[in-house]
Amino acid sequence: MSQSNPQELLHLDLEHPIWERFFSVAPLVIVGTKEAEGGYDLAPKHLAMPLGWDNYFGFICTPRHRTYQNIQREQVFTVSFPTPEQIIYTSLTAAPRCDNDQKLSLEVIPVEKALRIEGIFLKDAYLVLECELDRIIDHFGENSLIAGKIVAAHLQKQALREPDIDDHDIIDQLPLLAYLSPGRFATIKHTQGFPFHQGFKR
Template sequence: MGCTDSVSPFCQLPTDKWQWHPSPLAGQIVYVTTRSDAGEVNLAPKSWVSMAAFHGPIIGFGCSRQHQTYTNATATGMFTINFPTAEQAGRAAQVADAPREFRLRASGLSLDGVRTSGVPHLRECPAYMECHLVKSVEFDGGETFLFGKIDVIAIHRELSSLPIEEAYARLAPAFFCEPGVIGELRPLTTTTIR
């Protein structure tokens, strides 16, 4: 879709997010782990995640009510958000497409223990948050946004003592921009902010 208005310096995009090109709103790619009532762990990539409140603190992510993530989180009241590096997030599409029982293998990652939530985190990811569900907001089209209180937030030990630029470089988050496009965090330089 091209711009048809030659007067305005802006090109209006359709309201359908799947048609935003380029998308001005990138979403950080995370892996959410949940556990079913039967104890089975589910892994799912998500890219609509955001802090919602300092007090709690509260974090939230978007999900479909048909997804196992929603079923597990609302049944048990728990979930863990894992923060992969750009390299680890590069497998997100394969993880999403894999049958549930093969998602962990498709990710190339492994499960580690839990501190409070009863939901394991991914050992190789540089950071994770164990959360308990505080609210689910339902939207049309079977969509929902799950809000959780962060009970535990942890980063790999070596990151906590690094200079800030190096710590973020090692966190190396990836962002879903639009179908087929993943971006990476790039440090600002004096030439980038001119």
């Protein structure tokens, strides 16, 4: 492709998915589920977000994945938000299964048991959500939206926003992990307040 003017808009071909043609910022989370035989699975997801301003959280998955199948059967799941120092653990959760259908990489990942539901989550994660399945919406192409109601939430103490602590200082002391899709990650440490217009309401 020839060098183009930075202001020039290219019209992307919609005959193919557009999302690998450019970078976009997303969270990077680890979803924990219970397996049919009684063990647990962890899997990374980046198409994930709060569903509105109430205590609901959702992510995109596919019926082909064990995560989808486990949640459909067990009706619960956990969501761990790893820190930048936990990027290797996050990568290990994406390792393929062996011939015996086990994901051996999970054996080296430190985990803790969930408190309200049957599940596990990444130890020392920045934020952990325990969710009960609210609904699954299929047919976004081959993908599905899995929506959960948060029934318990756990946050590292130094991450809690307080009136007498500047938000910048919180993020500086406990940086956030972001996924730059496709295939890159970043540590968010330096931030600035958003210039909301006077009178803005959500």
